[in-house]
Amino acid sequence: MVEELTPFEKERYETAQILLNYMLPAEANVVATFWKFPEVMYDFRDIELESFHTNTWRVYWQIVHDIFVEQKKEVVDELTVNFYLEKHLKLKEKYEEYGGYDTIIKAGSYIKKENIVGYVLELQKWNAVYEMNKQGFPVKNKLSDFADMSLDEIYAVLQAQINNTFLKHSDSLNKSYDISDDLDQLIEDLQSGSEVGLPYYEMPLLNQQTGGCMLGNITLIGGVTNAGKSTFVRDVHIPSLIKHNEKCVIMINEEDLSRLQRELIVWYVNNELHFELHKYVLKEGVWNEETRAYINMAVEWLKSMKEQHLLTVIPFKTFTTSNAIKVINKYSALGVKYFILDTFKADSTSGANENIRIQMNQNMIALYDTVKTANKNVHLLCTFQLNKASVRMKKYDLDCVGEAKSVMDVASTGIMMRKLFDDEREDLKVYQDEIDAQGIVHQKIIPLDPRKRYQVFFVVKSREGSTDRQIVAEVDFSKNIYKEIGYCYIENLATS
Secondary structure: OHHHOOHHHHHHHHHHHHHHHHHHHHHHHHHHHHHHOHHHHHHOOOOOHHHOOOHHHHHHHHHHHHHHHHOOOOOOOHHHHHHHHOOOHHHHHHHHHOOHHHHHHHHHOOOOHHHHHHHHHHHHHHHHHHHHHHOOOOOHHHHHHHHOOOHHHHHHHHHHHHHHHHHHHOHHHOOOOOOOOOHHHHHHHHHHOOOOOEOOOOOHHHHHHHOOEOOOOEEEEEEOOOOOHHHHHHHHHHHHHHHOOOOEEEEEOOOOHHHHHHHHHHHHHHHOOOOOOOHHHHHHOOOOHHHHHHHHHHHHHHHOOOOOOOEEEEEOOOOOHHHHHHHHHHHHOOOOOEEEEEOOOOOOOOOOOOOHHHHHHHHHHHHHHHHOOOOOOOEEEEEEEOOHHHHHEOOOOHHHHHHHHHHHOOOOEEEEEEEOOOOHHHHOOEEEEEEOOOOOEEEEEEOOOOOOEEEEEEEEEEOOOOOOOEEEEEEEOOOOEEEEEEEEOOOOOEOO
16 A cells, blocks of 8 residues: 555655654543543643544544433543443444443543643644644654744744745845835825725724725734723624624634624514614524514524625633634735734733733734735724723823833724713813814814714824824723714823
8 A cells, every 4th residue: 555655645655654653642642631621621622533643543533422411421430431341332343443431531630721822822823733744844853842832932933934935035025116106106105095904994083094994014903801992893893894894703712602693683583674673582592583583684694704704703711822823824824914902912822921011012013914915904893801990090102002012013093992981061161063164174073972982083093194183982881882973182181
C-alpha cells in the first residue's frame, strides 16, 4: 500500500505515523480526565470523536461520551461500563483488546482535574499540526520544535515566515506612489459617495460627525456598565450591515448566540414590522396567535441570511486578542469586510502581575495593524468599558478611558455613551436644525419627555468629522428602538 504512494504522499503518510506518537499522550490525558471527572465534558463540547486519531483513545472517548453525555449516567465506573458494553459488542471487543478498565485506571493515575485546559490545548495543538500535514505543509522536520511550543506560538512563527516570504518577493505589499497617482479615480469615488463609511442605522447626525464606519479603521464604542453599548451595536450597527447586504463576523465574549438572536427578533418585529413586541413577552413564551405570527416572520428573516452568510457569530470561551486577529485573518480572506468585537478587554490569560495598560495598548495596535488599509482593509467595531469614575461625569472625553487611554490612538472614531441624567431632563437644551425658505439654518429646541429614556453620544475622536457637540437619541430598551432626536452641548462637569 505504502509502496504505491507518490513520494509526496509517502512523506505525508510517514509524518502522520510519527505524529501519532506525539498525539498519543495528549489524547490519553484528555480522555483519562473525562473518565475520572466526566462532568468536565460539558465544558468541552467541541471535543468529539474526530479530535482523536489513535484507535485506543477513540474507543475510550466513545464509551465515556455515550455513558455520561448521551445516557446521562451519574457515574462512569467499571460496572456501568460493563452494562453499556453488553449492548455494544464491537466496542467491547476493542475495549478488551486495549486493556479494558485497567488501561483507563493507569492513565488516570497521574492526571489532575485542574490541568484539563492544558491537556485540551495540547490536544488541539497536535490536531492542528496533523491537519497541516494532511494538507501538505512540510512539518516533519519541525515536530520536535513544535513539542515545546503552544498552538499560538506555532501560529505566530508560521505566520511570520509566510509574511517574511511575501514581503521579500512581492512588490504589491509596500508600493511607493506619486501624490498625483489615481487622483481622477479618487474624485470619481468621492462623487459617487463610495468614500463614505457604512452609516449607522437611522442616525444621520452620528453619521455626519463620524463619517460612518470606514474600511481600514477601528471604531471604539465606550460606556460604563449597563450604558447600552451592546444594545447600540445590535440596534444601530448590525441593522445597517443587514440593510446594505454586508457580511459581518460578530465576536462576543460576554454574551451568547441565543441572546443575540432574541434581541434581533425583537428589533425586527418593532422596527421593520411595526408591531409592538417587548422583550419580556418574547422571553415568557406565552404568545397569542398574532404575536406568534410576527415572531415567525422575524425568524424567517434571520434564516433568510443563512445562504449569504451575512451574520457569523463567534462566542469566545476565553478572550485573547490573538484569537480575534485569527478570526479577522480567516474571514477577511473569505470576503468579509466588517467585524464586531463585543467586548475589547485585557486578555483572559493575563496574569495578576502583568501591566494591563501596556498590554491593552499593544493589543489594540496589533488589531489596527491587522485591519488597516495596507493590510486587510476591513472595519472593526469594538465595545469597551470606561473607567468607574465616568459614572459621575456629565461630559465624556478621552480621560474616561482610564489608564489604557492609548487604545484610542489608533482608532479613527471614538464614541462614548451614557444615559441621560434625571437633572438634565428639564435643563438640557436639545436642538434640531431647520432651514427656512431663505436657506438660513435655525435651531429648534426639542422638549424631552419625562416618561421616555434618552442616551447621549459623545464623539470624542473623529478623523472624518467634528467632536464639538453631543447627540441625543430616544431609546426604548424593551423594544430595541433607537430614534435620534437632536444634538446638545454639555459642560465638562461631574454630576453630584
